[in-house]
Amino acid sequence: MNCWKTINMYKHNGDQRLFIMSVLTMLITFILIYVPAQYLFATTSFYDNYFLLFIISLWIMYPLHKLLHYLPIIYLKNKVRKSLTFKYWMIPIVKIKVYEPITKWSFIIALFTPFTVINSLLIVACLSFPHYVHYFTILLAFHVGLCYSDFVKAKNVLTAPNRSYIEENEDGLEILLHSSKS
Numbered sequence: 001m002n003c004w005k006t007i008n009m010y011k012h013n014g015d016q017r018l019f020i021m022s023v024l025t026m027l028i029t030f031i032l033i034y035v036p037a038q039y040l041f042a043t044t045s046f047y048d049n050y051f052l053l054f055i056i057s058l059w060i061m062y063p064l065h066k067l068l069h070y071l072p073i074i075y076l077k078n079k080v081r082k083s084l085t086f087k088y089w090m091i092p093i094v095k096i097k098v099y100e101p102i103t104k105w106s107f108i109i110a111l112f113t114p115f116t117v118i119n120s121l122l123i124v125a126c127l128s129f130p131h132y133v134h135y136f137t138i139l140l141a142f143h144v145g146l147c148y149s150d151f152v153k154a155k156n157v158l159t160a161p162n163r164s165y166i167e168e169n170e171d172g173l174e175i176l177l178h179s180s181k182s
Contacts, residue, residue: 001101001176004164007156008172009149018149026145034137041130054135058142061118065146066094068114073098073106101165101176104157111154115147 010018063084073080079100085093098107122140126133153173157166165176 001165002179003174004160004177005156005175006171006173007153007175009152009156011172013152018152022145022148025148026141029144030137030141033140034134037126037133037137041133044130044133046134047131050132050135054139057135057139061139061143062146063092063094065114065118065143066096068117069110069150070096072110072113073102076100076102076106097168098166099168101167104160104162104164104166104175107157107166108154111150111157114143115150118143 013021070080070082076098079098079102081095081097081099083095085095087093119140122136122143126136126140129136156173157175160166160175161177163178167174167176
């Protein structure tokens with residue numbers, strides 16, 4: 001296989017820029033969702049019960065997001081490395097890397113699974129429990145911000161040829177193509 005393109009997100013975009021864009025994405029998402037939700041549920045009074053459950057949901061959001069990245073490619077056990085560590089003994093850090101080439105569309109599906117599943121559940125929760133729409137919109141905005149780096153990766157991978165393969169290494173993503181035989 002030949003390398004068609006190497007993408008180092010952190011070197012190209014910078015850690016600070018990715019973080020700032022993620023936070024801005026969270027804020028914009030919250031504004032765009034919370035304001036219409038206020039009008040949609042104007043007759044509903046909001047409750048502040050279950051605040052501890054809300055905090056736990058924020059804490060669990062990242063590991064759940066990473067788990068949903070892994071589920072579509074779970075059948076590729078030996079091609080994917082995963083690790084779980086804790087920062088400050090309470091913040092879970094989950095790393096999932098594809099160390100052997102997988103198809104472009106498997107990688108895309110793995111990228112978009114958390115976005116579609118978690119956001120769909122949170123939108124249904126907003127509609128089902130209107131008294132807690134403020135909690136769900138905060139969780140939804142937080143999750144969309146978590147997905148920002150996935151969108152950046154997807155933008156780069158979607159431009160690759162259809163029969164390409166994706167691999168992750170220390171330098172970032174590598175988009176590989178089968179070498180043609182002469």
